[in-house]
Amino acid sequence: MHKKSCVILGCTGTVGQRLIEALYPHPWFDIVDIAASKRSADQKYKDRMRDSWYLSSNIPEEISEMVIKPMDPNAVEQADLAFSALPSGVAKEVEPQFAKAGYVITSNASAFRMVEDVPLMIPEINADHLQLIEIQKEKRNWSGAICTDPNCTTIGLAMVFKPINDRFGIEQAIMNTWQAISGAGLPGVPGLLITDNVIPYIGGEEEKVISEVQKILGKFENDHIKKADFKMAATCTRVPSVDGHFETAYIKTKEPVDIDEVKKVIREFPGLDSLGLPYAPKDPLIVREETNRPQPRLDRMAGSVPGMAVSVGRIRQGLDEKSINLCLISHNTIRGAAGAVILNAELMCVKNYV
Numbered sequence: 001m002h003k004k005s006c007v008i009l010g011c012t013g014t015v016g017q018r019l020i021e022a023l024y025p026h027p028w029f030d031i032v033d034i035a036a037s038k039r040s041a042d043q044k045y046k047d048r049m050r051d052s053w054y055l056s057s058n059i060p061e062e063i064s065e066m067v068i069k070p071m072d073p074n075a076v077e078q079a080d081l082a083f084s085a086l087p088s089g090v091a092k093e094v095e096p097q098f099a100k101a102g103y104v105i106t107s108n109a110s111a112f113r114m115v116e117d118v119p120l121m122i123p124e125i126n127a128d129h130l131q132l133i134e135i136q137k138e139k140r141n142w143s144g145a146i147c148t149d150p151n152c153t154t155i156g157l158a159m160v161f162k163p164i165n166d167r168f169g170i171e172q173a174i175m176n177t178w179q180a181i182s183g184a185g186l187p188g189v190p191g192l193l194i195t196d197n198v199i200p201y202i203g204g205e206e207e208k209v210i211s212e213v214q215k216i217l218g219k220f221e222n223d224h225i226k227k228a229d230f231k232m233a234a235t236c237t238r239v240p241s242v243d244g245h246f247e248t249a250y251i252k253t254k255e256p257v258d259i260d261e262v263k264k265v266i267r268e269f270p271g272l273d274s275l276g277l278p279y280a281p282k283d284p285l286i287v288r289e290e291t292n293r294p295q296p297r298l299d300r301m302a303g304s305v306p307g308m309a310v311s312v313g314r315i316r317q318g319l320d321e322k323s324i325n326l327c328l329i330s331h332n333t334i335r336g337a338a339g340a341v342i343l344n345a346e347l348m349c350v351k352n353y354v
């Protein structure tokens with residue numbers, strides 16, 4: 001495949017930085033332009049990022065010399081793809097402008113996730129939802145398109161729920177999170193408020209997890225997604241880890257469960273080996289048997305593509321034979337954001353949507 005050109009919208013944020021780190025060496029994509037707000041526009045990337053680059057890798061030399069463009073399709077180089085790491089309110093205005101101008105947008109923002117004609121995609125689960133793109137393009141008369149990834153809290157959970165739902169049927173689920181500070185973006189939660197502390201509320205997060213899981217696990221029927229319909233409750237909190245969201249789930253099933261079989265279906269959840277996508281981990285779900293795993297520091301970079309696998313542990317019976325208790329960890333800015341939109345872009349390339 002010849003390389004596809006791409007631009008990064010929101011290049012200065014926590015997800016934008018991960019996108020630069022991952023896309024610069026990517027064998028399929030070429031970064032031809034980068035854009036951010038008026039506050040950053042017209043500055044060289046290295047100057048703007050002098051005090052804001054938070055990754056341990058260096059800014060790639062070529063990118064560090066690029067001048068940041070304002071968020072306008074007329075100011076940004078034309079490209080096959082636009083990777084969006086914009087705040088939701090900005091994405092709502094800007095992404096349709098880029099889609100109209102012919103870019104295929106692979107977005108981290110929540111603005112269009114629940115819109116009926118927009119795929120909310122995890123390629124290992126619902127690649128068939130990409131069929132919505134044809135409907136979207138026709139309805140909106142766009143030459144480009146918008147495809148979204150789920151919230152960083154939703155992705156790991158939906159990946160673990162998928163094999164459990166397919167085998168045992170989920171009746172209802174209760175989940176809790178301990179979410180990393182990088183999930184709040186830059187400048188994020190002030191150090192004085194998060195150090196030595198737990199913030200017991202993340203605005204909008206619980207509602208997003210619940211609604212997004214239902215859409216992702218839903219079925220494409222004719223021209224729309226019929227959502228999954230199990231009941232869910234969520235409590236989302238912020239803790240002072242840097243990267244990696246830790247989550248627990250209590251799942252009531254329709255069928256009785258055998259815990260060894262639960263582990264087996266999770267372990268055997270298939271990757272996308274046959275498609276040859278560079279960002280698809282060989283085993284998307286990793287089962288840990290140790291009682292003290294998974295942990296954010298030890299397991300967030302798990303997987304044959306580091307940070308793209310979700311680690312699941314403490315899988316055990318709940319209160320009765322139709323219930324499961326477990327915990328999981330997924331990297332919020334890789335599997336939960338930059339890596340997710342890159343994997344979506346790769347899938348769209350091999351399926352000829354780009």
Ligand SMILES: NC(=O)c1ccc[n+]([C@@H]2O[C@H](COP(=O)([O-])OP(=O)(O)OC[C@H]3O[C@@H](n4cnc5c(N)ncnc54)[C@H](OP(=O)(O)O)[C@@H]3O)[C@@H](O)[C@H]2O)c1
Nearest residue numbers: 010012013014015036037040085108109152183185186337
């Ligand atoms: N962090 C995570 O773990 C995570 C995970 C999944 C999804 N997401 C989603 O991904 C998106 C980006 O998250 P983030 O954490 O990277 O946010 P962030 O650190 O706040 O970065 C936001 C980016 O958008 C740009 N921007 C802000 N206001 C703008 C405006 N009015 N016009 C044009 N550009 C503007 C910023 O540029 P300036 O620097 O110039 O302001 C920056 O590049 C959000 O929608 C978020 O919900 C984040």
